[in-house]
Amino acid sequence: MAKPLPRREEVALESTWDIESIYADVPAWEEGMQRIEALLPELGAYAGKLNTSAETLVEFLQMRNRADAEMRKVYVWAQLRFDADTGNQANAALLGRMQGLFSRYSAALAFAQPELLAMGYERLSQFTFQQAALKMYRHAFDDLLRQKDHVRSGEIEALLARAYQPMTAVDNAYGVLSDADLKFPVSKAKGRKSLEVAQGNIGALLSSPDRETRRTAWEAYTDGHLALKNTFAELLAGKVKRTVFLAKARNYPDALSYALSPSNIPTAVYHNVIDACNRNVHIWHRYWDIRRRALKLDKMESFDIFAPLAKPPTVKYKQAAKWIIEGLQPLGKKYANTVRDGLLKERWVDVYPSVGKRSGAYSAGTWGTKPFILMSYSDSGLGGLSTLAHEIGHSMHSHLANQAQPVFYSDYSLFIAEVASNFDQALVRAHLLTLDRGPEFEMAVIQEAMDNFHRYFFIMPTLSQFELHIHQTVEQGGALTADGMIEHLAGLFKRGYGDAVNVDDAREGITWALFGHLYADFYVYQYASGIAAANALADAVLKGETNAAERYLAALRAGGSMYPIDALQMAGIDMTKPEPMDRAFKVLEGFVDRLEKLVK
Numbered sequence: 297m298a299k300p301l302p303r304r305e306e307v308a309l310e311s312t313w314d315i316e317s318i319y320a321d322v323p324a325w326e327e328g329m330q331r332i333e334a335l336l337p338e339l340g341a342y343a344g345k346l347n348t349s350a351e352t353l354v355e356f357l358q359m360r361n362r363a364d365a366e367m368r369k370v371y372v373w374a375q376l377r378f379d380a381d382t383g384n385q386a387n388a389a390l391l392g393r394m395q396g397l398f399s400r401y402s403a404a405l406a407f408a409q410p411e412l413l414a415m416g417y418e419r420l421s422q423f424t425f426q427q428a429a430l431k432m433y434r435h436a437f438d439d440l441l442r443q444k445d446h447v448r449s450g451e452i453e454a455l456l457a458r459a460y461q462p463m464t465a466v467d468n469a470y471g472v473l474s475d476a477d478l479k480f481p482v483s484k485a486k487g488r489k490s491l492e493v494a495q496g497n498i499g500a501l502l503s504s505p506d507r508e509t510r511r512t513a514w515e516a517y518t519d520g521h522l523a524l525k526n527t528f529a530e531l532l533a534g535k536v537k538r539t540v541f542l543a544k545a546r547n548y549p550d551a552l553s554y555a556l557s558p559s560n561i562p563t564a565v566y567h568n569v570i571d572a573c574n575r576n577v578h579i580w581h582r583y584w585d586i587r588r589r590a591l592k593l594d595k596m597e598s599f600d601i602f603a604p605l606a607k608p609p610t611v612k613y614k615q616a617a618k619w620i621i622e623g624l625q626p627l628g629k630k631y632a633n634t635v636r637d638g639l640l641k642e643r644w645v646d647v648y649p650s651v652g653k654r655s656g657a658y659s660a661g662t663w664g665t666k667p668f669i670l671m672s673y674s675d676s677g678l679g680g681l682s683t684l685a686h687e688i689g690h691s692m693h694s695h696l697a698n699q700a701q702p703v704f705y706s707d708y709s710l711f712i713a714e715v716a717s718n719f720d721q722a723l724v725r726a727h728l729l730t731l732d733r734g735p736e737f738e739m740a741v742i743q744e745a746m747d748n749f750h751r752y753f754f755i756m757p758t759l760s761q762f763e764l765h766i767h768q769t770v771e772q773g774g775a776l777t778a779d780g781m782i783e784h785l786a787g788l789f790k791r792g793y794g795d796a797v798n799v800d801d802a803r804e805g806i807t808w809a810l811f812g813h814l815y816a817d818f819y820v821y822q823y824a825s826g827i828a829a830a831n832a833l834a835d836a837v838l839k840g841e842t843n844a845a846e847r848y849l850a851a852l853r854a855g856g857s858m859y860p861i862d863a864l865q866m867a868g869i870d871m872t873k874p875e876p877m878d879r880a881f882k883v884l885e886g887f888v889d890r891l892e893k894l895v896k
Contacts, residue, residue, distance in 0.1 A: 301651045303650060304650050311646070313643055313666075317666055337404075339360060347411065350423035353427070361702065364703055367397075369665055371394055372665055374390045375394075377390060378390070396461055398460065399458055399461040400458075407453070410447060413441065420437050432705075435705075435857055466815070473524065473528070474495070475655055478524065480517060481516050481520060482516070491512055495649075495655030495656075496653065496672045498517050500676050502601075503602045505607075507603070510602075510603060515599075525778040529776060529778035529809075532781070540771055543555075550767070551817070552566060555817035559860050561709075562872060565871055566818065568873075570764075572828075572874055572878060573824060576878070576884075579884055580794070581794035583888050586892050587601075587796070591603055597798050598798075604740070606737075608740060609737060613675065616680060619681065619724065621639070624724065626723060631692065634692065635688055638667070645684070646669070653670075659694065661694055662698075664703075667690070667695050669684070669687045669691055678740055678744040682725075685724040686718065689716040689718070693852045694708075697853060699853075705855045705857040707855065709859075711861075714825070719830040719833055719848070726838055735894060748827075749827070753827055756820045757821065759814065760820050766781065782801065782808075783805060785805045786799060829876055833867055850867070851863040851866050
């Protein structure tokens with residue numbers, strides 16, 4: 297029987313993230329909230345005055361930057377505290393208060409975009425010439441003017457800003473339902489003890505060498521979601537309707553265009569990802585068949601996807617950190633040493649699962665804070681190491697951008713974010729394959745690679761097709777139901793798995809309820825585009841191509857000071873073309889070839 301998860305207060309301090317480095321306690325956080333509250337009327341006093349003079353515009357932007365830096369810290373502290381223990385009602389109350397303040401903060405600044413747009417290119421250029429302090433804002437001004445047709449009047453912008461808090465209700469409800477209230481049936485495999493299934497241990501259970509454990513865990517996990525399928529469906533439908541509403545409110549032709557516009561990503565890039573994954577699906581069919589034969593099965597089930605092909609190595613957290621640090625040496629000592637300090641000394645990482653802790657993993661933090669990482673680390677197999685390498689890629693991206701850019705350019709597009717995470721995974725994986733620890737370890741490394749590609753180059757593109765479908769359904773006046781979404785997604789998975797895998801329609805089709813990623817508009821496709829760019833760039837660094845590492849790090853330091861497509865072109869990859877996607881499938885095919893030789 298799985299070991300019971302510890303309560304939050306039982307977790308060792310060194311295994312938790314150091315959010316006290318942002319605010320020492322609740323009273324300190326309250327003071328940050330009060331500082332922002334005090335700035336709201338001062339910021340609002342600039343309404344109608346931005347066109348007065350270049351000096352006035354500089355004053356406003358500098359005050360906004362100070363308020364923004366504090367608002368970010370207030371936001372992150374409350375969010376991280378809540379995610380560490382989602383069942384704690386005091387934490388939920390703090391999060392709600394922060395969201396309320398953020399809504400008021402956004403409303404207070406709603407006049408700025410319309411006023412800047414009304415000034416136009418010539419007036420902003422004139423001000424930039426008059427005031428050297430405005431030169432750094434040129435990209436921001438150009439980006440704003442690019443979206444001129446989609447920024448509404450000050451009154452409507454203020455209304456949309458005030459709608460932020462009620463619009464986040466579906467996101468919050470999904471998080472609480474999935475991480476705190478969702479209960480899984482206790483299952484008992486034939487001839488075995490009962491299994492306690494939880495968000496924090498499902499990955500380990502599904503990678504068990506015992507097939508009955510995998511089966512019962514998978515059935516309990518999916519059945520738990522299926523029992524609440526109608527509630528999950530209403531929440532996802534509410535999120536989709538919100539996105540469609542905002543797209544219409546901002547004069548976009550459809551939700552996809554609305555979601556991709558802030559990063560200036562052409563919709564063709566989204567369709568390139570889906571097209572490439574569909575035309576290369578035969579590689580996946582071949583992999584499933586090799587896996588089926590390796591497991592000596594007539595036909596695989598969904599719960600066999602993560603079954604170990606070799607004995608999974610035990611990798612403790614500190615060993616994982618050591619291998620990650622070694623694998624990242626091609627990016628230079630400074631980069632690798634910063635990773636070492638973050639993972640082992642400075643408490644960037646909240647390491648292990650606990651009761652009520654949010655599921656999954658992510659990197660979070662902001663300008664002026666540490667780039668924190670949430671994990672549910674398991675030392676069984678290489679999955680925990682792989683996820684940690686992925687998240688440290690995100691955190692180092694944030695660290696470099698925050699160091700190099702002012703607060704208003706410190707954020708970077710999600711499109712390039714998934715390049716940084718998959719890049720570090722690729723370097724670490726290449727290092728593991730040089731360790732010469734025998735064929736069983738090599739098999740485990742290749743399985744980790746395939747599991748990673750399965751998530752980012754199979755699951756995520758499949759969800760991308762599903763996401764496009766549900767948004768188009770609402771845009772065309774259709775309704776979203778639990779059964780309808782289950783049926784559609786099951787059909788997509790059947791096409792992807794081919795003849796080697798038996799698909800349980802209901803249990804496979806409910807996958808949309810398992811991924812909170814779908815509450816971020818058209819986010820999941822970026823995992824596929826990211827892994828494609830990452831593997832191409834990592835290959836250049838590993839081969840020692842001239843300045844490849846320096847170009848890549850420069851792209852990370854750029855933060856939001858340029859469009860992500862341009863940053864990747866600076867690093868050496870053009871994602872507006874299909875070649876990077878096809879190149880990534882060649883990398884995938886290489887792992888399949890290597891696996892087939894080991895299996896034989």
